[in-house]
Amino acid sequence: xxxxxxxxxxxxxxxxxxxxxxxxxxxxxxxxxxxxxxxxxxxxxxxxxxxxxxxxxxxxxxxxxxxxxxxxxxxxxxxxxxxxxxxxxxxxxxxxxxxxxxxxxxxxxxxxxxxxxxxxxxxxxxxxxxxxxxxxxxxxxxxxxxxxxxxxxxxxxxxxxxxxxxxxxxxxxxxxxxxxxxxxxxxxxxxxxxxxxxxxxxxxxxxxxxxxxxxxxxxxxxxxxxxxxxxxxxxxxxxxxxxxxxxxxxxxxxxxxxxxxxxxxxxxxxxxxxxxxxxxxxxxxxxxxxxxxxxxxxxxxxxxxxxxxxxxxxxxxxxxxxxxxxxxxxxxxxxxxxxxxxxxxxxxxxxxxxxxxxxxxxxxxxxxxxxxxxxxxxxxxxxxxxxxxxxxxxxxxxxxxxxxxxxxxxxxxxxxxxxxxxxxxxxxxxxxxxxxxxxxxxxxxxxxxxxxxxxxxxxxxxxxxxxxxxxxxxxxxxxxxxxxxxxxxxxxxx
Numbered sequence: 050x051x052x053x054x055x056x057x058x059x060x061x062x063x064x065x066x067x068x069x070x071x072x073x074x075x076x077x078x079x080x081x082x083x084x085x086x087x088x089x090x091x092x093x094x095x096x097x098x099x100x101x102x103x104x105x106x107x108x109x110x111x112x113x114x115x116x117x118x119x120x121x122x123x124x125x126x127x128x129x130x131x132x133x134x135x136x137x138x139x140x141x142x143x144x145x146x147x148x149x150x151x152x153x154x155x156x157x158x159x160x161x162x163x164x165x166x167x168x169x170x171x172x173x174x175x176x177x178x179x180x181x182x183x184x185x186x187x188x189x190x191x192x193x194x195x196x197x198x199x200x201x202x203x204x205x206x207x208x209x210x211x212x213x214x215x216x217x218x219x220x221x222x223x224x225x226x227x228x229x230x231x232x233x234x235x236x237x238x239x240x241x242x243x244x245x246x247x248x249x250x251x252x253x254x255x256x257x258x259x260x261x262x263x264x265x266x267x268x269x270x271x272x273x274x275x276x277x278x279x280x281x282x283x284x285x286x287x288x289x290x291x292x293x294x295x296x297x298x299x300x301x302x303x304x305x306x307x308x309x310x311x312x313x314x315x316x317x318x319x320x321x322x323x324x325x326x327x328x329x330x331x332x333x334x335x336x337x338x339x340x341x342x343x344x345x346x347x348x349x350x351x352x353x354x355x356x357x358x359x360x361x362x363x364x365x366x367x368x369x370x371x372x373x374x375x376x377x378x379x380x381x382x383x384x385x386x387x388x389x390x391x392x393x394x395x396x397x398x399x400x401x402x403x404x405x406x407x408x409x410x411x412x413x414x415x416x417x418x419x420x421x422x423x424x425x426x427x428x429x430x431x432x433x434x435x436x437x438x439x440x441x442x443x444x445x446x447x448x449x450x451x452x453x454x455x456x457x458x459x460x461x462x463x464x465x466x467x468x469x470x471x472x473x474x475x476x477x478x479x480x481x482x483x484x485x486x487x488x489x490x491x492x493x494x495x496x497x498x499x500x501x502x503x504x505x506x507x508x509x510x511x512x513x514x515x516x517x518x519x520x521x522x523x524x525x526x527x528x529x530x531x532x533x534x535x536x537x538x539x540x541x542x543x
Contacts (some may be wrong), residue, residue, distance in 0.1 A: 066315020079431070082417045084114065087529045090314045093116055094410050097430050098395075098403060099291050102128035102281055106312035106392040108319045115313055117158040121396065122282035123293050131267045136396040139379045140308040141236050142342070143259060143318075145187055145360035147243050147251075149338040149364055150258055153216040156246040159184040164243045172215060173220045181225045183242065186235040188346040194222035197234040198301075205297040208253065209237050212301040220288045229347045229357060231307040236360070240304025262333045265314035265322060272298040273307035283376030284397035287511045289434035291397040294376050296507065306374060312392050315381065317389035322368070322383050343368050343385070367415075373400045375507045379409045383425050387419040400508035402437075406430050441515045448483065448522035477530060480523035487519045488535065 077097055079090040087105070095103050095118055102119035151157040163170050163181050172178035177192070185191040197219045198212050212234070221344035222230055233315055240251040247254045252270035260268045269275040284291035299307055310318075317328055322343070326334035334342075345356030345363040355366050361368040366386035372379040378398040383390040393411040398404055416423055506513040 079413045079417055079423065086417075087414065088116065088118075090413075091116070091410075094406075095119055097214065098397075098406055099286060099289055100403075101284055101293075102127050102132070102396045104130055104132055104134065104312035104394040105391075105414070106316040106319070107414065107418060108128065108316050108323065108388075108390040110388050111199070113316050115316065117312070121279070126279070128281060128396070131280050131311045132423055133267055133269060133280045133309045133311050133379040134379060134396060135223070135272075135280075135374045136306070136308050136310055136379045136398060137377060138168075138233075138306045138376035139370050139372035139381055140304065140306050142360035142370055143255065143308060143379070144225050144236050144239050144243070144251075144304045145342055146334060146338075147189060147255060147259060148183065148239055149334055149342060151243065151246055151358070153335055157183060157242065159187070163238060163242065166241075166245050167213065167238070170238065171217050173218065177221055177224060177507060179311070183239070185225055186239050186242075189229055189231050189235055189357055190226055190347055191230075191232070192221040192223040192225045193229060193230065193232045193234045194219070195230055195232045197232055197521075198237070199233070205300060207299075207301045209301045209303060212237050213241050227351060231357075233302055236305035237302060243304070255308070259333065260314075261315045262331055263314070263328050265310060265317055268308070268310040268314045271300065271307060272309070278309075280309065281373075281377075281396040285376050285507070285510060286397055286399040286403050288438055289431070297374060306372060312394055315392040315394075319383055323388055323390065323457050325384060340434075342437055356369055358496075371404070371411075372475040373404050373508070374398070378404055378407050380408060382411055382415045384415070384419050389415065389418045391415045391418070398508075399511070402433065403430075406433075408455050416509065418427075437512070441519075444519060445515075445522070448519065448526070451479065451528045452522060452529065455526055455533070477527055483523040484520060487516055491516055491520075 052402075077090065078091045080086050087107070087255075091103060091105055100119070102117070104117045105113040105115070105429055115130035117130055117132055119128055120126060120133050123127045127198050148157060148159075152159055157166070157481055160182050162179060163183060163186065164179050166183075170178070172193075179343050181191045193216075197216060216234065216238075222228075243254055244251045249257075255270055259265070260270075267278055269278060269280075272280070282293050283295065285294045286292075321328045321333050322339060325336035326332055326339045342359045343363055346359070347359055348356050349355045352362070355369075355429070356363045359366070361370050363369075366384055368381075368383045370381055376396075377399055378395040379394075380393050381390070382392075391414050393407065393414065395407055398407075413423055415421075495502060500512075
């Protein structure tokens with residue numbers, strides 16, 4: 050009877066999953082390059098992904114297309130091309146540009162050791178860390194681990210200077226210059242170098258030497274100023290639905306992932322790359338510095354076919370970087386050969402799912418502009434999340450059903466759960482297997498992020514919370530069955 054109930058329940062859930070997969074939303078494609086095609090595509094994708102607001106900027110030759118979509122917050126304020134969003138790691142190319150400005154002035158030598166500019170900079174292995182150069186920080190080949198400094202990620206009182214000093218308690222992942230390892234710490238350190246050699250704070254330098262010359266009037270170096278400039282509220286996706294969420298501002302990461310900008314301003318930034326470092330006739334960077342920034346310095350295993358330059362992923366004549374600051378998303382794509390670029394900003398995210406649909410969306414918009422083939426469409430976002438939700442529901446129901454059977458058998462003193470210790474332990478194998486599988490999935494999730502659990506939770510809270518529940522339920526069942534065994538033993542049943 051019990052097996053029959055479980056079988057019927059599993060069959061019903063499987064049928065619901067298969068039905069939704071077959072009849073659910075189909076992938077959305079971009080039909081052409083007109084403004085109407087673009088608006089239709091972005092609006093449909095925004096609805097599919099459950100994103101409240103997005104902003105788009107397209108540069109193609111001398112033309113610029115700008116558009117805001119949806120709402121910036123729960124009050125319904127509309128998104129415009131000048132609405133600021135948090136950039137996340139798209140910040141890195143801006144920091145690289147600032148370093149190259151100072152290199153042009155002779156204030157920074159890219160092949161000089163970091164300790165020449167920050168004498169107190171060190172890791173546990175002070176001898177090895179003393180060999181790290183500025184160029185290695187820019188190219189992410191310093192040997193610094195991806196998780197370095199992340200234990201203090203959401204401390205909004207900490208500064209980048211505090212962050213750099215705290216690295217003295219960390220170990221290097223590898224010898225400097227030996228391998229690529231994407232690490233926020235590289236660009237936090239660069240921010241401190243900029244401050245040290247320029248004689249002004251990183252924030253002040255960026256405003257004066259990049260934002261002002263590029264007429265980036267709605268770009269900001271801290272959240273307080275961005276909020277004064279009508280910052281779009283961030284959202285985290287829970288089971289496919291956006292939830293407005295304000296997180297602590299990690300200001301210590303300002304030079305790595307914590308700048309703010311808008312679609313309109315970032316089209317100015319794109320033009321600087323398309324015009325060999327100039328904007329509106331003003332030289333912001335030299336053509337030689339631009340070439341150095343986008344030069345493919347180190348070949349990557351992932352993503353396949355890409356190299357890393359200075360704050361940019363490089364593939365042939367295309368440069369790209371995206372940002373995934375938990376509750377926002379940003380991406381910049383530039384083809385210097387075709388004279389085109391795309392900026393796409395969103396005010397909702399979760400890092401492992403939503404972001405993986407937003408990036409191809411930007412590539413699709415770019416490919417239409419440059420005449421490249423459109424990308425093959427995979428499973429739609431709706432189908433993906435429906436599959437995950439139904440799978441998680443199925444697993445959760447089965448785990449809860451096991452606990453119900455345990456309690457029912459115990460309360461009614463039915464012999465459905467054997468009381469001999471060996472047999473009880475043998476009956477726990479489904480729970481032990483569940484714990485092992487969920488543990489492995491947790492390990493994969495943390496490895497995919499390269500961050501501590503608290504950061505992974507904020508990036509993908511629905512999945513992390515579900516996995517915690519799936520860990521807890523088997524533990525509850527194990528405890529109940531062991532208590533039954535002990536209770537029976539005390540009464541002399543064994």
